[in-house]
Amino acid sequence: CYPAVQASCGFAHTACVTADARLWVWGSGATGKLGLGPVAGKEECFASAPTPLVIGDMARVRSVSCGSAHTACVSDRGELFVWGSGDGGRLGLGIDRLATCFRPQRVDVNGECGPRGRGDRPGSLAFGGQKVAIVSCGNAHTLVATQIRDVVRGAGATRERLKAGGEVYMAGAQSVLGIYCPTFTKCEALAGRCINQISAGFSHCAAAAASGELFCWGSNYTGCCGAPYPTVQFCYQPYNVQCIFAEPLNLALGKPASQSSVYNGQDAFLGVDGNVDGSDPLGCTSTQAEAQPWWEVDLGDYCCITTIKIWNRTDEPHDPSLDRETFRCRLFPSYAMLSQEPFPRDRSTQALGTQGTLLMASLNAANARIKLTKNERCTVWHVPDNLTARFFRIMLEGYNFLHFAQLEVFGTLGMIKPVGKTGFVSCGRNATTVVIHPSKEPRDYDACYRRAVWADARNADILRQYESYALEFDKYGRGERIRKCAICKGGQLCEVCTLTERFRDELEVMPTLKSIGTERRGLDDMIQYLLDAPKPPLNYTPKEKKKGGMFGSMFGSTKDKKKDDKVAPAEGGSEERDGDE
Numbered sequence: 080c081y082p083a084v085q086a087s088c089g090f091a092h093t094a095c096v097t098a099d100a101r102l103w104v105w106g107s108g109a110t111g112k113l114g115l116g117p118v119a120g121k122e123e124c125f126a127s128a129p130t131p132l133v134i135g136d137m138a139r140v141r142s143v144s145c146g147s148a149h150t151a152c153v154s155d156r157g158e159l160f161v162w163g164s165g166d167g168g169r170l171g172l173g174i175d176r177l178a179t180c181f182r183p184q185r186v187d188v189n190g191e192c193g194p195r196g197r198g199d200r201p202g203s204l205a206f207g208g209q210k211v212a213i214v215s216c217g218n219a220h221t222l223v224a225t226q227i228r229d230v231v232r233g234a235g236a237t238r239e240r241l242k243a244g245g246e247v248y249m250a251g252a253q254s255v256l257g258i259y260c261p262t263f264t265k266c267e268a269l270a271g272r273c274i275n276q277i278s279a280g281f282s283h284c285a286a287a288a289a290s291g292e293l294f295c296w297g298s299n300y301t302g303c304c305g306a307p308y309p310t311v312q313f314c315y316q317p318y319n320v321q322c323i324f325a326e327p328l329n330l331a332l333g334k335p336a337s338q339s340s341v342y343n344g345q346d347a348f349l350g351v352d353g354n355v356d357g358s359d360p361l362g363c364t365s366t367q368a369e370a371q372p373w374w375e376v377d378l379g380d381y382c383c384i385t386t387i388k389i390w391n392r393t394d395e396p397h398d399p400s401l402d403r404e405t406f407r408c409r410l411f412p413s414y415a416m417l418s419q420e421p422f423p424r425d426r427s428t429q430a431l432g433t434q435g436t437l438l439m440a441s442l443n444a445a446n447a448r449i450k451l452t453k454n455e456r457c458t459v460w461h462v463p464d465n466l467t468a469r470f471f472r473i474m475l476e477g478y479n480f481l482h483f484a485q486l487e488v489f490g491t492l493g494m495i496k497p498v499g500k501t502g503f504v505s506c507g508r509n510a511t512t513v514v515i516h517p518s519k520e521p522r523d524y525d526a527c528y529r530r531a532v533w534a535d536a537r538n539a540d541i542l543r544q545y546e547s548y549a550l551e552f553d554k555y556g557r558g559e560r561i562r563k564c565a566i567c568k569g570g571q572l573c574e575v576c577t578l579t580e581r582f583r584d585e586l587e588v589m590p591t592l593k594s595i596g597t598e599r600r601g602l603d604d605m606i607q608y609l610l611d612a613p614k615p616p617l618n619y620t621p622k623e624k625k626k627g628g629m630f631g632s633m634f635g636s637t638k639d640k641k642k643d644d645k646v647a648p649a650e651g652g653s654e655e656r657d658g659d660e
Contacts, residue, residue: 112145163179217279219251224245249263288501299314330378364483370478377470379469387415391457393407419469438474502516532561574602586608
């Protein structure tokens with residue numbers, strides 16, 4: 080008896096692959112989804128114990144997937160076998176083969192099938208001659224992903240190794256895929272993405288690329304595809320769920336740019352045209368020689384920025400008497416800065432006020448800034464975490480020309496930083512689950528721990544059980560040593576900080592959570608405390624003022640005050656005796 084290495088559960092049936100590459104099935108045999116033969120079409124049958132199923136000509140099975148009324152498996156030769164209900168074209172055998180298949184059928188060219196043959200070559204021409212790597216069966220559809228392989232392109236110095244394959248093919252009903260696919264049809268929107276994970280749910284699909292991006296399409300009921308709901312009811316094309324992960328792009332490419340002055344027609348747009356060569360001075364942006372010249376770009380919207388690259392000039396002066404680094408040294412020292420609001424441009428004394436210079440005014444308006452002093456071909460700035468900005472400016476500290484070859488701002492649109500690369504995805508009924516690849520950066524563990532514990536101190540007791548967060552637990556404890564919120568981003572306060580700012584006086588007297596031994600309070604704890612706190616009576620009425628003339632009301636209020644002063648000691652007792660003494 081060999082152990083099971085992979086299993087899949089469908090609607091009332093189960094299949095598993097053992098270590099000896101054999102397939103076992105059990106459960107309901109309705110619609111032929113067990114593949115045990117035509118007897119399932121004549122009378123109700125089931126397998127109460129795991130039953131071995133022969134695939135093709137004793138093919139070795141690598142993986143299996145169970146849908147609601149059909150099943151599919153992949154052999155070690157990259158062949159795809161399907162059986163069960165063919166309703167809606169979910170088996171991908173062609174428009175003439177929509178009936179139930181009671182035995183495993185191999186998917187071949189243009190939907191044709193070979194019931195038991197293994198063929199003369201591995202793989203299947205139905206998938207462009209590529210081997211099948213993964214199969215996933217849903218409610219009324221089937222997804223297939225081909226194997227990812229390494230290919231070499233070019234020769235000599237241009238020789239490079241690239242990834243190829245990972246194409247997605249789909250078959251099934253239009254209500255799920257957006258188009259009717261009685262045969263396996265290539266998903267052109269995912270071509271070249273190198274998909275390594277797929278999942279077919281009840282009414283939607285998901286695919287994860289090798290780069291970590293997640294794509295979903297189909298019904299977006301309850302937002303299961305990650306698209307805005309109810310604005311988007313159905314995703315006809317794969318939708319990139321950018322809140323999970325989005326490949327950082329050069330956000331500055333082709334965006335509107337400006338500079339303090341222009342030298343020899345070398346305007347600001349040359350800094351965002353995509354040319355990083357820097358050997359041709361006419362291809363580089365340049366200002367006049369002036370005091371504190373600047374160059375800036377508007378990204379068009381708030382962006383979550385990760386890295387900024389500034390490519391310097393590489394040409395040298397024609398005059399041999401000049402230093403070879405003359406042009407390259409002009410970029411330093413300078414300041415690079417990011418802001419959510421436009422930077423000031425007016426150099427007048429009235430506009431600058433007490434700030435003195437335009438450089439100081441620009442630094443004060445920036446959300447993040449760095450001083451560049453080292454002469455490099457490409458200066459890289461890794462901006463602080465959770466930083467969102469729209470405007471970038473580079474500004475010299477002194478008097479000189481400002482010129483460089485190219486500026487690249489890498490990040491993602493929006494104010495939310497992606498969580499991480501997708502490692503595994505699974506679709507259910509109107510729900511999607513994603514597992515994120517573990518990060519190799521220690522600062523990512525640190526940031527995740529601080530965010531989790533700041534939101535709720537009880538999360539520390541959960542995270543401390545994992546070895547990855549042992550150092551963070553010793554460093555921050557249950558949150559009492561965290562002084563700055565790690566959730567707030569882009570100038571917007573998180574829910575915890577918003578509640579703390581609004582009810583600061585009430586929360587200052589909130590008792591410590593002695594049950595977990597920390598002064599950090601979670602959002603739920605603060606909300607419950609504010610709800611249970613004593614409140615003024617609903618039938619409260621303000622004290623009525625006595626009507627009278629100006630002098631009458633003045634003397635009347637003075638008499639009332641003296642009367643109250645006399646009555647007050649009488650109520651206390653001890654105060655009255657002190658007054659008599």
